[in-house]
Amino acid sequence: MSDAVRDPGGDPRLGRLLDGIVKLAAGELDTRIEVDEPRDQIDAVIMGTNILAEDLQVIYQELEKRVELRTRMLHEAHLKMQKMAMTDSLTGLYNRSALVAALNEAQATAEDGGPASALLLLDLDAFKGINDSLGHSTGDRVLTTVGGRILESVREGDLVARLGGDEFAVLLPNVTPAEASTIGNRILASFEGTVEVEGKHIRCGASMGLRMAEPGQTAEDLLMEADIAMYESKAEGRSKLKVFEATMLHARQLKNQLIGELKDAIFDNQLVLYYQPIIELETGAIEGAEALVRWKHPSRGMIMPDVFIPIAEETGLISELGNWVLRAAVEQLRKWRADPVTGHHNFSIRINVSAADLQRLEFIEDVRDILGEAGLDPALLVLELTESAVIQGNDLDRYTLASLRRLGVGLEIDDFGTGYSSISYLRKLPVDAVKVDRTLLSALGSDPAQPALIAAVLQLIRACGLGAVWEGIETADQAEYLRSIGCTSGQGYYFSRPLPEPEFTEKLANNKSWPVAG
Numbered sequence: 001m002s003d004a005v006r007d008p009g010g011d012p013r014l015g016r017l018l019d020g021i022v023k024l025a026a027g028e029l030d031t032r033i034e035v036d037e038p039r040d041q042i043d044a045v046i047m048g049t050n051i052l053a054e055d056l057q058v059i060y061q062e063l064e065k066r067v068e069l070r071t072r073m074l075h076e077a078h079l080k081m082q083k084m085a086m087t088d089s090l091t092g093l094y095n096r097s098a099l100v101a102a103l104n105e106a107q108a109t110a111e112d113g114g115p116a117s118a119l120l121l122l123d124l125d126a127f128k129g130i131n132d133s134l135g136h137s138t139g140d141r142v143l144t145t146v147g148g149r150i151l152e153s154v155r156e157g158d159l160v161a162r163l164g165g166d167e168f169a170v171l172l173p174n175v176t177p178a179e180a181s182t183i184g185n186r187i188l189a190s191f192e193g194t195v196e197v198e199g200k201h202i203r204c205g206a207s208m209g210l211r212m213a214e215p216g217q218t219a220e221d222l223l224m225e226a227d228i229a230m231y232e233s234k235a236e237g238r239s240k241l242k243v244f245e246a247t248m249l250h251a252r253q254l255k256n257q258l259i260g261e262l263k264d265a266i267f268d269n270q271l272v273l274y275y276q277p278i279i280e281l282e283t284g285a286i287e288g289a290e291a292l293v294r295w296k297h298p299s300r301g302m303i304m305p306d307v308f309i310p311i312a313e314e315t316g317l318i319s320e321l322g323n324w325v326l327r328a329a330v331e332q333l334r335k336w337r338a339d340p341v342t343g344h345h346n347f348s349i350r351i352n353v354s355a356a357d358l359q360r361l362e363f364i365e366d367v368r369d370i371l372g373e374a375g376l377d378p379a380l381l382v383l384e385l386t387e388s389a390v391i392q393g394n395d396l397d398r399y400t401l402a403s404l405r406r407l408g409v410g411l412e413i414d415d416f417g418t419g420y421s422s423i424s425y426l427r428k429l430p431v432d433a434v435k436v437d438r439t440l441l442s443a444l445g446s447d448p449a450q451p452a453l454i455a456a457v458l459q460l461i462r463a464c465g466l467g468a469v470w471e472g473i474e475t476a477d478q479a480e481y482l483r484s485i486g487c488t489s490g491q492g493y494y495f496s497r498p499l500p501e502p503e504f505t506e507k508l509a510n511n512k513s514w515p516v517a518g
Helices: 012-025 041-085 096-111 127-134 136-153 177-189 219-236 246-267 305-315 318-338 361-374 387-391 395-407 423-428 450-463 476-484 501-509
Strands: 118-124 159-164 167-172 195-197 200-202 206-212 241-243 271-280 286-297 301-303 348-352 381-386 410-416 433-436 467-471 489-491
Touching: 012 041, 096 159, 096 167, 096 219, 118 136, 118 177, 118 219, 127 136, 127 200, 136 159, 136 167, 136 177, 136 195, 136 200, 167 177, 177 206, 177 241, 206 219, 219 241, 219 246, 246 286, 246 305, 246 318, 271 318, 271 501, 286 305, 286 318, 286 489, 305 318, 318 348, 318 361, 318 501, 348 410, 361 381, 361 395, 381 387, 387 395, 387 410, 395 410, 433 450, 450 467, 450 476
Parallel strands: 206 241, 286 348, 348 381, 381 410, 410 433, 433 467, 467 489
Antiparallel strands: 118 167, 118 206, 159 167, 195 200, 271 286, 271 489, 286 301
């Protein structure tokens, strides 16, 4: 700066003042201008400038603190949001997003020569029943308790996640197949006995699938294959660990293909009904016919219901399938009754009803409308239900059953003797009759105590005011014994296997074609 500018008028204080203002303008807020002795107007301006500089410095420092605080708060909020995005809000475990990220990271490490990882996938058994019978809040506490037990069973460094609903996953880094199985079985063992929630002791087993990770697999591949193994575990029985095998993937692919084909089968007339008679043991007269669905596949041939019914239940197609069976069976009964050759047989038609149907309010209307269109007395239709569906049912199930009884439809428990059979339950069941499972009859002739047991079961059923139909009758001796103890109705291969409609119609036309007990 030139001397003229630095010292205009010859006073050096003006130059210092100008230098100080330039530094302050450049952001040097700690700048202070020296004050001389004269204490004139120039000194007053210098002192005012110094005071302004102090105020600016204080304001700037406060602003820096605020910016620092706000930055820290934003960082903490970001970390919190990141944690929320990776955490299950109910259990506090990791969620699916966190698991997928960890799986991808573990796979990337493995490709660089790192140790192998394993993925455990588990699903609680009968959790829907817990929610339905005890309420969702109790169900949530069960899930939280289960999550805690899994955490206690794994190693430090293992990642435990809840994927949604009652499905959990565990990522096991640096593990051998034997070690992974040991940890998986330790988790399953932690569910043995009961889970205590709010004073309630709840049984809560699980099914588990194990997939050892291989190089190049994506997180989605691992999750899918662990899921396949888990469902294999469910199919074989509860509280088991199943290790993924390649054959399982092929079976799943075939199953997925069947799912798509089953949808077409329901609407393209690929389904057919077979009929098995229920016989009056004293006379051999037909008193009922059970309608059993078969799938006449265009390329695979006849597919039995034990193959496609579980698929229908899993995929939600069971209601459409059940509606088809109901409509077809009622229409066939109408034809038989309208035919002069077969119309003299006054028998009922029986169809199996799924637990899903009891949950549909439309089911009652479907039954009423189909019977109305056929012009049939509702008493000619008997709906067969599983014992567990009746006993474990919720309020909607009970409402549906009560409405069906008011409609006049017969209700019968199928496979009685395999589930919750007891006097207290039997007396309260909203049904008219029970169909006794074939297992009780199969030991007749080989177990000396079996005749007395069968007679006692029949007496129990009658004491509760219910009718009894015995299924699985395969010999004349079995039929005769049941008749001798007062059982009036039976079903089984001794009388007839399930028959297609033309053969069954031919049997109806021949009044003496059914065997008679004794």
